[in-house]
Amino acid sequence: MTLWSAADAAAATGGQATQDWQATGISIDTRSLQPGDLFVALSAARDGHDFVADAMAKGAAAALVSHRPEGVAQTAPLLVVPDVLEALRALGAAGRARSRAKVIGITGSVGKTSTKDMAREMLVEFGKVHAAEASFNNHWGVPITLARLPQDADFAVVEMGMSNAGEIAPLTTLARPNVAIVTAIAPAHLESLGSLEAIAQEKASIFAGLEPGGTAIYPAELPTSPILDAAARAHATACLPFGKGEWPLHLHDVRQTDTALVLRAKVGRMALAVRLVNSGAHAASNALACLGVAQALGLDLARAAFALGRWQPPAGRGLRQTILLDPVEEASFTLIDDAFNANPASMTAALALLAQTKPGPGGRRVAILGDMLELGPEESAMHAALAQEPAMSDIRVVHCVGARMAALHAALPLRQRGRRVAAADALFDHVHSLVAPGDVVLVKGSKGSQVSRIVDALRSLDTASIQTKGL
Template sequence: MTLWTAADAAAATGGKAQGNWEVTGVSIDSRSLAPGDLFVALKDQRDGHDFVAQALAAGAGAAMVSHLPEGVAADAPLLVVDDVLGALERLGAAGRARGRAKVAAITGSVGKTSAKEMLRAVLEGQGRVHAAEASYNNHWGVPLTLARLPADADFAVIEIGMNRPGEIAPLARLARPHVAMVTTVAAAHLEAFENLDGIAVEKASIFEGLEPGGIAVINGDIETTPILRAAAERAGARIECFGTEPGNSLRLLSVDLHGDATIARAAIGDTVQLFRLATPGRHFAANALAVLGVAGALGADVTLAARALGLWQPPAGRGTREEILLDPVEGLALTLIDDAFNANPTSMAAALEVLETSHPTDRLGRVARGRRIAILGDMLELGPTETALHEALADLPALAAADVVHCVGPRMRVLWERLPAGRQGTWCETAEDLAARVHKLIDAGDVVLVKGSKGSRVSLVVDVVRKLGHPAVD
């Protein structure tokens, strides 16, 4: 189905179209574009103009450029604009304006991608849903998501992130959500902010983009809730708070964590909803409750949404749980919890709680007793307090449930040094070093959590653990 015609794209961007083309999608990557896409030649680490010829050869319906690239015919299907990123923003704004979708925008220090995918899952049975891919939540990801928005979509879910002050509000004004959600405010990106209050102010700026009569869904259990609430009030929003405290309009009544599931009861308005998640995590339950609040605010059936939560699985690297079969003949396996995409003190505590509630299996491997093993990489972008924040992990009650803790990176050294001898595993300067020896550190029956910031590269450890697995024998 046509997404943009040459005339519509030119009118939206103020550019000049060459040819009478139509496109069915929008892409910024020549390696993954689908035939019929509009290839957007953004400048990042590489100049997208260098790949226009390749994109057209791969079947792109047209390319958005600021000049005729080398190796491209003068009569090629192009949309020539003054500035490619600015034109993408205008295309996104036009995509948002022409659609009928109810729009939800999600931000937060932790859990925004998981919440976005939860909301996608619960809405899919109630209409046509358009949502951001992966973590497309920045200055090009948000306009790209909006530019891809089909005009006949019923719902749109937009994730908005930030690295420094002033980034969220412009993206929120571009998305113009009917409902805006803040998952939580935590010590993430502290190197760009003076304190937690500064992060809260930035997160709360999402409400500046709310449509008139919009709804703000905010975490009611955190110390910066007043900052979020004040910003929502200034925006004229109706406010729904979620959490466990009695004053929250969306209130978790109980959360029970099992080996592979979370069972929760929640009061939503005048009704009580029971929902199940197919993965353990108290933090997942809190975000699921907020998602149900957002779904209701968008006009969806909350009871149907609660039932659909069981279909959701964490995105890759954000708490995914899998069995790694080490010996297909004997059926010996371990459990891997892959949470290696990102980390800050709040998400680290949540991941360790999941490990705490996990159940290793005894008498399977060479160690004989199954263990809870934590492999923890550096938490990045925490600013001048990073040493203290890493050291403070030693005081988390859930960490005491880990039988062995291995640490990766110079910042994690302070935690490793505070661990008691019986639980102090290996410390390595780099993830490559630990990945090379991880096969000696884990065993059948173990539950292995791998957690760290993306820049710590602990995902390399995850890759090696997965490669230890074998296909099951029929």
């Protein structure tokens, strides 16, 4: 199915098409490009124009460029524009303008991607859903998501992130959400914004892009909630604050089991229950926000609650799996992969999940923690403060990865101190000695700490996987 014709893309961007073409998708990476994609030659670490010839060889329908690159034929199908990124934004705006979809915009210090994935899982129950892949939430990710938006989609879920002040406003102006969610305000990007209040102001700017009649969904019980509430009431027709109090989205009970999180909530006057497999208590507010989306869009709330139960945490975001160490003895450990990112709030939630997860016979709770990045001048104190988390009393040993985590290692009692290493690769040769049968092992850290590579090393201990590869 054609996503963009040469004529439509040229009209949207003001560019010049060198010939007629039809694109079925959009790509910015030749490694994942599919035949029929429009290749967008963005310039970041590398100039995308250097890869246009490769894209054509792999079957690209055309390339969005600012000039014909050297080595690309005169007859190549191109869309030539003055500025590729600006043209991509224009294409995203046109994709949004021609769509009938109800757009859900999501931002927050933590939980953006999980909430996006939850919302997608829920909305599939009611129609065709388009959502950002991975964490496409920045100045090029949001335009790509909107440019890829099929004209017949019923819903679109758009994640919006930021590293500096002033980045959310242009994204929400582009996406024009019908419903906008702020998941949480927490110490993330303090290095650039300086305070929680500044973070809240930046996140709250998502509400400024709401379409007329739009709905704002946001946490009601944070110290910075008044900032969110003021922005929501300035821009939204309907406001749905959430929390444990008597709010429009009311979370009145959360129960953790070994395999799932069961939450009970009240949305308006309707009582609902949601069971989230392999999830910790921090997922409850994300699910509650999604129920708010269903309420805002007039969807069947009972069906929405049931559909949410199909969601499970993906790799790097709390995925839980069993690693078989010895098939004869049936010896195994449980791995909790939460290695995609970290800040104090998400670290607290992950440690709580570990503390609530029951080890096997003779097993321990083990944490492998990597640096939390972009926390500003108080980063050492924030790392050390993790030692005082209530969940820490239930964790047997903590291994620390990175220069910042040295502060936590020093703050831990001697009985809890595991290995302390400067970089993740220093643990690779020792992973077999870090775990034992029955253990529950949490791996968490900011993406830049590269603790995801430790997850890969732990997974390599799985004898079931080794046997399968040998077949």
